[in-house]
Amino acid sequence: MKADLTELDQLDIPGLIDLSESVGWDYDEFEVRTLLESGRVFGHKNSAGSIVSSSAIIPYDTKLASIGMVIVHEEFRGLGLAMEAIRKCAESINGDRSLMLIATKEGMPLYEKMGFKTVDYISKFLCDQFVPVKIQKHDGLFIEDFNQSDFAQLVDLDGAAFGDRRSVFLRNRISQSKQCLVVKNNNGEIIGYGLSIQGPVNLILGPIAAADPDTAALIAEKLALHHKGKLRIDVPEGRADFMSYLERSGFVKTNTPPVMMKNPAAMPQRDNSLYAIASQAFG
Structure with a gap:
């Protein structure tokens, strides 16, 4: 299955909400808009133009950037799309920043493979x-x-x-x-x-x-x-x-x-x- 990596924008908000819903996450228009206005979002689109992956990066003022909304549609898993999107996020910001993310259980092996290390925990x-x-x-x-x-x-x-x-x-x-x-x-x-x-x-x-x-x-x-x-x-x-x-x-x-x-x-x-x-x- 072919999927091309691209930067996403305001016109992609409905597609990002659909992708979020496909994995049971509850992003809405306001949350996605804040992501886009505060940072950059990359993702893959399939041949029909549907968004099948996403990864957002929010660079803060000096030394830190947060990665979030890492999602891959169930039908496109195992193709390395998440790794490619996260790498694009990291390449998109200036300077030698620390990258931070909060991992899902499913995502941890990928993040460890990419060199991320656990430094703390969050209680939901x-x-x-x-x-x-x-x-x-x-x-x-x-x-x-x-x-x-x-x-x-x-x-x-x-x-x-x-x-x-x-x-x-x-x-x-x-x-x-x-x-x-x-x-x-x-x-x-x-x-x-x-x-x-x-x-x-x-x-x-x-x-x-x-x-x-x-x-x-x-x-x-x-x-x-x-x-x-x-x-x-x-x-x-x-x-x-x-x-x-x-x-x-x-x-x-x-x-x-x-x-x-x-x-x-x-x-x-x-x-x-x-x-x-x-x-x-x-x-």
């Missing part, structure tokens, strides 16, 4: 019905809706939490979000923030960055509180207190996929304030 939590938990009052903290004047501080806070500044992605993600909240102290400094994204199945909570687990829980609760429907949040390892709060609120851990990196195979320097990632495509 799902919730059918959110149950508010009484959180200890935070004197001197103020939680409010994001304002454009907060953007520079938010990018700095996220950069320290994530390990690289993500200004283009955050601008696009905030625009996509259902809600974006910031937590400020008495001096008006932002010490935490969080986003919620409405997907076709779940309201996704993340990224969330905060000074401590209680502040992270406060943000998560405000984002989830009035939502009638399913919720999802992906939490980095080592967040036992926050995970305990999530479980008391009705979340159930369903999967623990690995975070894998290449060039070099080490996690970026983080300040221990990341409590939820944006998504498995964006890291």
Whole structure:
């Protein structure tokens, strides 16, 4: 079967959604558009012009790029399409960046073959019905809706939490979000923030960055509180207190996929304030 590798664009959004649905993933128009506006997407098309593979790369501001939406249609597996698309992604960015991805169980052998190494794990939590938990009052903290004047501080806070500044992605993600909240102290400094994204199945909570687990829980609760429907949040390892709060609120851990990196195979320097990632495509 012949399939040609090409760069995909806005006109390919319906085809990418169809490809996602073919493997049971729930990408929608808004999520795919954010991928395209924040990075580049490559994929193979068959002789009929249908998209049969995809791989996205989102380069962040300095030293890191995230790879996501690695999908191959069932009928075109075993032909090396995923490896070819991922390599094209890596070749498309400037500089010697570290590459990060969150692997599926099926994808791990391919990534290991390409030189990626496991450096961390993410815990995926799902919730059918959110149950508010009484959180200890935070004197001197103020939680409010994001304002454009907060953007520079938010990018700095996220950069320290994530390990690289993500200004283009955050601008696009905030625009996509259902809600974006910031937590400020008495001096008006932002010490935490969080986003919620409405997907076709779940309201996704993340990224969330905060000074401590209680502040992270406060943000998560405000984002989830009035939502009638399913919720999802992906939490980095080592967040036992926050995970305990999530479980008391009705979340159930369903999967623990690995975070894998290449060039070099080490996690970026983080300040221990990341409590939820944006998504498995964006890291």
